[in-house]
Amino acid sequence: QPTEPIMAKSPNRHNKIFMRVEPLEPEIAEMCRTGELGDMKDKKEMTKILREHDWDADVAKKVMRFDSRGNIMINGTKGVQFIDESSDSILSGFDDVMKEGPLAREQMRDCKFIFTHFVPHEDTAHRGLSQLGPASRRACLGSTLLANPVILEPILGIEVRVPQDLVGNVASVLSGKRGKVLDMQQKGIVSIVIGEVPASETFDLSQIMRGQTAGKALWNTFFKSWSPIPKSLVGALIPEIRKR
Structure with a gap:
């Protein structure tokens, strides 16, 4: 079920990531699994497919990751600094959770994660992969547990x-x-x-x-x-x- 955004801090406590999760439409999840939707495809074509399935145009343009297990990560932030250079680190935490979910460390399916807000440290040294990866992972795990997941x-x-x-x-x-x-x-x-x-x-x-x-x-x-x-x-x- 959909959740309210939850906040997770990086190990150095200088970065905050806010995340929420909701069910992904079964037809969109199946397209991710079959490869019809994917990170290597043309972004405009992916946006067009999502629009044809009644997605909002702005949301469709902000998909950060099409996971092959049938999950999606969306950038729902607005006016946040350093988001582009931090996206790979944030996605690493998302990828880890999709491989090993919170209940039984099994793969996850049919989830739409919305990355709602980001409070980064100004110094690059304090917001690298070792800091943002764990924070993103905690945010994904926490929001999933609040959504009453099932096996x-x-x-x-x-x-x-x-x-x-x-x-x-x-x-x-x-x-x-x-x-x-x-x-x-x-x-x-x-x-x-x-x-x-x-x-x-x-x-x-x-x-x-x-x-x-x-x-x-x-x-x-x-x-x-x-x-x-x-x-x-x-x-x-x-x-x-x-x-x-």
Whole structure:
């Protein structure tokens, strides 16, 4: 969810960076991932694409970074000194957080960071990479935590072909794996169960499915989407991910 700007100081406490974050439109995030939007593309063309997606013209011109994971950094400052020569250092902190988010140090997706204000030290020696990088990183991490971030997990689509009298067994297996049945079709004597299941729940799916259907089920899975992990599981999952 969108946040108010938060302030982070550099290690020497002579520089201040203000940052806020809000969700990035899914279609824009997907363009970043496919390369249709990118830092190496023509800036005017990138601005045109954003304008076609109802972005304000001034905001579209001020994108500092198109991250290939599906995130964007925007320069929302006005009348700030030294912003151009400091942008690379500030973006280094942003890049670090996109690689390793605050919850489980996993990659981040679909975030729009707005760099709202910058209070730099006048001396170049006091606002180098070693100072602005950590400040930017803290600002990105802090604003993300205030936005109530979620951990996403891959969801697999699944199609199971099984005799009609075993359809209930298949539905039971899927529900026991945090999955659900979306549709059922009949082709002759074979029933087709169409559903979805979290990828993390499929490691022993083959064994359980064979046991519940006496080996009479045939199925295939495919990547379908990303979905937030249920809140009841997040508390135990984060420490497990951090152990890796």
